[in-house]
Amino acid sequence: MKLIIEELEEKQKILIISTRKYPFLDILKNNLKKLNSEIYFSSLIPKSIQDFDYCFVINEKVNFKNLNYSKKNHIVHIFLKKSRFSPQSPFVGKIVICTGDFIREHEIERILWFSFSKSDEKQLLINNPSLTKKHIPPALIFPWKISLSFKSLIILVISLTMLFHVLFILPLIMASFYSYQAYNSLKKEDYQSTEILLSQSFRAYYLARLLYMKVRPTYLLFSIALFPDTTIDILDKGLQTFQQSLSAKKNGEYILKLLLKKGKTETEINETKLRMQNIQKQLASIEDNLTGLVQKLPLQFNLTTNTKKQLLETIDGLHRLNKLFPHITGILQNPDEQKFLLFFANNMELRPGGGFLGSFGILRIWNYTVEDIEIHDVYDADGQLTAHIEPPMAVKKYLNQPHLFLRDSNFSADFSENYEKAKFLLDKEIRLRDFNGAILLTTNAVQNILAAFGNIYLPDFKETINKDNFYIKTQLRTENDFFPGSIQKKSFLGTLARQIIIQLEQASFQKIAKNVKKSLDEKQMVIFFEETNLQKLVDSFYWSGRVIQPKCSYQIGSCNIDYLFPYDANVGANKVNFYIQKSINDLINISADGNISHKLTIMYKNESYDKVFPGGTYKNYFQILLPKNSAIKQVTKNGVTIDEFIETNNEYKQLGFYFEVEAQKTAEIQIQYQLKTDLSKGKSLFQYVVQKQIGSSSPNFSMEIVLPQNFTIVNQNFSPLVKDNRMLYNTSLSTDKIFFIEIIRN
Structure with missing residues (x-):
């Protein structure tokens, strides 16, 4: 057998020292790897380099007195952006001087040849240009001087002054645009977009205001400050209103969550109280800002006509709510149970007081908590009447009823009279008494409220209810195979009421408020309170369903x-x-x-x-x-x-x-x-x-x-x-x- 003996070449260890990452270092590393070398990199000069065969030092001066090295260590110094270098004693190694701040690939090969050669040459000079040197094309160099005459200088100064005086208009237009978009987003209940647009509008508004205040004295001097003053004031009030509305919405959502929570701690009760006080201030501030805004909006622009009408309706609603708020707070914070009658009147079978009373409920509130809503079928109560109560003539003659029952008690056109009759009958029938007031809701009022919820699923009945199918679904569920004493109507309406409360937090607050006010204004919902001052306030809003006693509003002849x-x-x-x-x-x-x-x-x-x-x-x-x-x-x-x-x-x-x-x-x-x-x-x-x-x-x-x-x-x-x-x-x-x-x- 023939033996073949190969001599294995030991890999050289090479250290590259550089405090910066120069572009040519990657080229240097790749070329060294081709030479079967182990490459090491350091940003600091080590105390000893005895373990390395070659050491490349990039653009750094080495203190050889403190360096541990031997004669077998080959050191190559590479200096950039130098034309010459005079080493000081002691100095070890070879020197590469580059006049530029970069090294090309073919120049790397020259450096390596120079570094590994055993020639006596100690320095290598590489002439190359610098990347950082700015080269200005001849076309951009102006060979002439710009000279301005006195007249031209005056015109330039006047132009710049005029420009400075109208500079605020651009950010003002931007702020107005973003505010209008925020208003549209708020109407659509896109609150996330409203907040983003509001932030953009505030930035543009503050810049416009800052620039305008610098030049406002000039506008006042020439009596032309009215329009920009009005525009900035409208923007200011509008932005404040948007910000307060978003804050009031979040506050209201949390209050509702607390009101629906039973068994609250003392801390939660105090938090509810503080939040109620806070939202009252917010609503009052929103009303003030909107009132000021409407007064400032110009009448001559068609763009503002519908907006102004909508704002006036909003102000009217806020004004009424702000007047009612102290009374609402009084009801909610009362430590004694407040009990309200709920009447559900089917106005598809119209009666003088709103419609046939098919169901009634009881709402219980105390200590900032909505405790319960009970729903009852009217026949549950009427079936227990033992006394004779004379009915109205029409009920007796055309409905063939010898007695007056709760279901026919709303035969007066005045809700307060019907409420008194209903209280009397409930006391006689099922011993229910001591109510603090009553609310009557017609079928239309319930549909208006459901519009704010979209679809409501009733798992017990496997039905989806919305404003469009509520009446038909209710009639089918309550009228088919109905008999006095049946619980199907009570069960169906009770389940719907509970689902409405469960989904209340996800409903549209804006639509609920708007549709409740619509129902009150259109007499699809009427209210009566036992508390005299509160009832006078409700009467002044024409929300109590009373027969008006006409009086002259003002005297002219x-x-x-x-x-x-x-x-x-x-x-x-x-x-x-x-x-x-x-x-x-x-x-x-x-x-x-x-x-x-x-x-x-x-x-x-x-x-x-x-x-x-x-x-x-x-x-x-x-x-x-x-x-x-x-x-x-x-x-x-x-x-x-x-x-x-x-x-x-x-x-x-x-x-x-x-x-x-x-x-x-x-x-x-x-x-x-x-x-x-x-x-x-x-x-x-x-x-x-x-x-x-x-x-x-x-x-x-x-x-x-x-x-x-x-x-x-x-x-x-x-x-x-x-x-x-x-x-x-x-x-x-x-x-x-x-x-x-x-x-x-x-």
Whole structure:
């Protein structure tokens, strides 16, 4: 066997010392690796280099007195950006001098050849340019000098001064844009985007304000500071309002969470109290800022017309809430249980007080805690009545009820009267008493509230409820196979109430507040409180469902009050009001001697189908309240005189009669009456109050006033069409209306 002997070459150890990471170091390392070497790198000069065969020192001076080395150690010094180098004794190794601050790849090869060669040469010079040297192209070098004449210098100074005086406009426009976008995001309840846009708007606003304040004295000098002052003030109030609204929202969410929590600690009760005080201040501040904002908004721009209308509605809601807030706090913080009756009125079976009372509930509150909401079927209570209570004539005659029960107790057009009857009946039926107030909600009010929740799933019934299907689902669940004593309606509505409370924290606060106010304004929800001062406040908002006692709002010469309140009672035991369309037209003639005659026409259209649930014939006991001194001339249905009607004279003249409207038919009710007034010579005030029934739809209402030649209209609080001493006004009777007309009789 032939033996082959190979001599293994031992790898050389090479150390590179550099305090900076130069670009050429990677090239140096790669080339050294090709030479089968072990490469080491250090940013500091070690005390000893005896373990290394070669040592490359980059741009550093070595103190050889303190360095431990031997003759076998080969040291190569590489200096950058030098043209020459004079070593001081003692000095060991070879020197590479580069005139530039970088080394190319082919120059690395020269350095390595020089480093590893055994020649006696000690220095290697590499001429290369510097990367950091700026090379200015000839085209950018101006060979001439710029010289300005005195006139040009003056123009330049004036131009710069003018520019400085309008510099604030750009950030002001940006701040306005971001604020408007924040307003739109807030309306859409996109609170995250609102906060981002608000932050951007604040930055732009502060810059605009800073720049404007520098030049404001000049604007004042020339009397042109009004517009920028107004714009900046609008922005300031708007931004403060946005910021406070977001803060109040977060505070309100936490308060709601605390109110719904049972068994609170003393700390949590105190926190709720402090947060209630804080949100009251926030709401008051928001109202003040919005009021100031509306006063500043210019009327002449169409862009602000709708915005201003929305702001006025918001201010009205905040004003009412701020007035109510101390009373709300008083109810919540009371250490004694506060108990409120809840009435659920089905206004698809309309009654004078809002609708058939199918269910009622009890809300219990004490010590900043909503303790419980109980829902009861009205038949649970009515089934326990043992005493005889005389019912109203219409209930006895048309509903064939010999006794008055809770379900028929809201047969008055005044909610306070119905509340007193309901309290009396509940005491007699199931010994429930000592209530602090009551709230009536119609089907429409519940639908308005559900609009803020979207879909609500009821796991016990495997049903999804929303504002659109609430009525139909409720009717199917409560009417099918119903019998007195059945618990299906109570169970269904109770489950829905509990799910609403559970999902309250996820609901839209903005929509809840807006829709609750809408329900109160439109009399789909009415409230009564036992506490006198609080009830007076609710009365002033027209939220209590009372029959108004008209009084002259202000005195101008003689004051003449006219009044109209028509209301229906479905006595057909069906839900046909879902299909009834109603319109009211009042033709008012004022004679030359100042007397007033009315020709009131009310149209009923029954769009239901006969014998198809929930429609059928509309059996209506109609009633109307008129001024006490009015004289009835004629009552007709479809042109045929109605002789059988009940007329009473108490505080008002009350007229009542029964009529029917068959399915797919129309009925025209016409009432003609006269009113003696004191429209004497000179200036007079004609005040006309028209009330809407609780729970009724919002019928179209048109009013035509015909004046003789000796009367002149001076002013009115509505916008009619006027031609040849005739005034025509159309509106929707969504709430109670009060019309003022100032008249001069010649």
